[in-house]
Amino acid sequence: MVVIAAASLALLVSACGDDGGNDDGNDEAEDTAGEDGGSADWTFGPIYGVNNNDDDDLDGKRDWLTPPFDADTDLMPLTITADQVAGFSDGDSVRLTLSGDADLMRMWHNGAHVLGSGAAEPILEYTFTPSGEETLWVEFGEFLARGSVVIDHVSGGEAVESDTIELVSSPAIMNHHLMPAEHLWIVQTSDNAEYVMDYLEALTSDVSLVQGVMYQQDRWIQDEIEFATSTDAAGGRLDTVIDSIRDRGLDNFPEDEFGPQTDWFIGTWGSPTNATTFDAFGNLDASPPAPGFPFGRIYYGLENGQGLDSALATFLDEQTLQQPFPLDSIWLCVGHVDEFSSFVPDPTAPKGYRLLLADTASGLELLDSIDPGHPTNRYNSAYGYATAGDIAADAALRAYNEDIQVNELDGIREAFKSALSLTDEEIIEVPTIFQAEGNCGAGAMTTGTVNLIVANIDGKGIKLMVPDPFFRNDAEGPESDPWAQDFEARMPDGLDVVWTDDWFSYHLLLGEVHCGTNVTRTPQADWTVDGAELLGLEGAN
Incomplete structure (x- = not known):
């Protein structure tokens, strides 16, 4: 020995x-x-x-x-x-x-x-x-x-x-949106050249391309893995890949990219035989710090017994620092929490950030404010709406979105407020119009701009990688797009919005930018100090 x-x-x-x-x-x-x-x-x-x-x-x-x-x-x-x-x-x-x-x-x-x-x-x-x-x-x-x-x-x-x-x-501490980004991964598929180019132009060498041909063109890299970190008193760090039980094309990606490797651990909690759409990690996220929770809180979709696998939910709860709370996501066809929520930094906000929440009431209000003759070319080919007025005039679509606001989104808003001690002023409503995806549930018809990535790499500013709404003629850019301009106006100062073309390669497949990206981030807080009270550490000062 x-x-x-x-x-x-x-x-x-x-x-x-x-x-x-x-x-x-x-x-x-x-x-x-x-x-x-x-x-x-x-x-x-x-x-x-x-x-x-x-x-x-x-x-x-x-x-x-x-x-x-x-x-x-x-x-x-x-x-x-x-x-x-x-x-x-x-x-x-x-x-x-x-x-x-x-x-x-x-x-x-x-x-x-x-x-x-x-x-x-x-x-x-x-x-x-x-x-x-x-x-x-x-x-x-x-x-x-x-x-x-x-x-x-x-x-x-x-x-x-x-x-x-x-x-x-150390417990496993899940990353949240506002921790400094270190590196990003996206999957290069046979049909997402525009998406890849937008990322490379904005982030250059800070993004790696995973070759989709090796992974059955599985582009949903957020759904496959989630990152967590652990640290020791000497400044050492263990990065953990929480590997989903979804086991689709990207199943071998964590082992290929991160193992075997120094300072990395790959773990799976739960059985693939029990996997549902709710076990993909677009349905698992963590908030920034909140009162009583210096490492934020984990949240995931769970309602009426449908949601994240209980083995993983139990493991996350046992880590103590980020007490998880459930949200209702089963009304969505895909059923993921990233379809209606995200966070962006804002130094003027009481907690240093604001919650972005999909909101159909503001979506309908924005829709009604746009010239009825405003062209919406891509919505015509995809959904049969040639103009903004065509969308606004669809009474059934309007009623559907009004019901979603009252029956789903308002309750989710209150759940976030309660769990994170948020006020209404700390929430930004993000205009969104949903449509019924057959009998599957709701899906975003306007691109889910809330489904974004915060790329806050040290020394390179804060970039928001946001799905382009394309609420315009294809020949025009986001500067002529009322949906894009409204989003930019709602964002806090100091954020660089990078409009990302995911329309054909993600949006029409019921996903967006966050679904197709993953990020490693730098831990900021010390669990032996900031987490001492929650963990009941005896030796912490």
């Missing part, structure tokens, strides 16, 4: 005492010695880490399933300093007693497994005689594994000094 190299890990959880402060400013020097100049105080800090389920040695196996090795960067040190054992008498020893999720963590000493998971039953106690400074290594095998280890200085068979060390691994 290989002994772990201390140089390969960054954080030393050192012993430190605190006598309440000193007047000479030399707190550290005085805290490391007892009154008689003997051994240092027998106190230790908490150990917060990430689970060891990436693949640092690229052998195709999760590192939790192999003994530690030099390149494994995900173990956290517990160090007993030479000063702390300087006062030990002959025969004195150190005893460690583990409790909590002992089957989801373990400790190593001099290359040997000494505590926790790995045997037929977890090892709960370990005693050894120190010879100067000693370092043990703590390893976690799951998200939000929690436990503690009592560390005793034993002399004459009795514990003469004792401390309890909190052991916690």
Whole structure:
């Protein structure tokens, strides 16, 4: 078994005492010695880490399933300093007693497994005689594994000094729309050249093209994966790909792109045999921070027992920090929450952002304000409406949208307000006209402009990749489009709206820009500090 190299890990959880402060400013020097100049105080800090389920040695196996090795960067040190054992008498020893999720963590000493998971039953106690400074290594095998280890200085068979060390691994924290974007992925298919070009012109090397020919032309990359992050106290980071149970053409994409790989983990919760449209991840999202929830809240479509698979819903709830809440999405044909909601940054808003919510009342109002003779070429070929007046004059369509507002969207609005403590002023109504997709449910007839991507890459401004409504002649641009101009007028200052042509390749297939894009983002908050209260961390300041 290989002994772990201390140089390969960054954080030393050192012993430190605190006598309440000193007047000479030399707190550290005085805290490391007892009154008689003997051994240092027998106190230790908490150990917060990430689970060891990436693949640092690229052998195709999760590192939790192999003994530690030099390149494994995900173990956290517990160090007993030479000063702390300087006062030990002959025969004195150190005893460690583990409790909590002992089957989801373990400790190593001099290359040997000494505590926790790995045997037929977890090892709960370990005693050894120190010879100067000693370092043990703590390893976690799951998200939000929690436990503690009592560390005793034993002399004459009795514990003469004792401390309890909190052991916690990071939860999986889902990304939200406003975290800084790092990189984007879209699928290049045989029919989305305009969409691809719009992305490349706006984002250049910050977007990667996934070759659709390798994945059965499955363009719905948002539906296949969702990203989450975990961090440790040393600044380490584990990125997690939550892999959907939808298992369509992109099923192998996560493994091809992200695994095996250092600092990445791919996990699936639920069974593909139970998959429905609600298990695609256009139906899973997270809000920006809200009162009481510094990491935001997860939301997904669930109504009358129809919605996100219960195995994944349970896992997300167990992560604690982003308490999920359900929304009704079953009235939609595709049934995804990204068809009616998104968020955009706004430094003038009380929380720094505004909720975008599809709104048919404002859609009908906008429609009635447009010259009835205004041409709508693409709506003619797709839906049989040659002009804005033709759409406005369709009494059945109007009644259908009025019903959606009252029966669906108003309730969703109130659910968001309650879950995120939003006021009406923090919500931007986005004009949308839906139509019935046969007996399947509703689908956006005007492009779902709320179904967008916030591409806020560091140093490159904030771009909104928004589906072009094409409420005009094809020969004209968005500047001549009343639907596009209304959207731009509703957006906060400082956002660069990039109109993206997804009409034929996504919109007419009942999807939009968000459905066809995925983004990795940089975590901003520290779960050991910002999440301490929600998690009930004992060792956090």
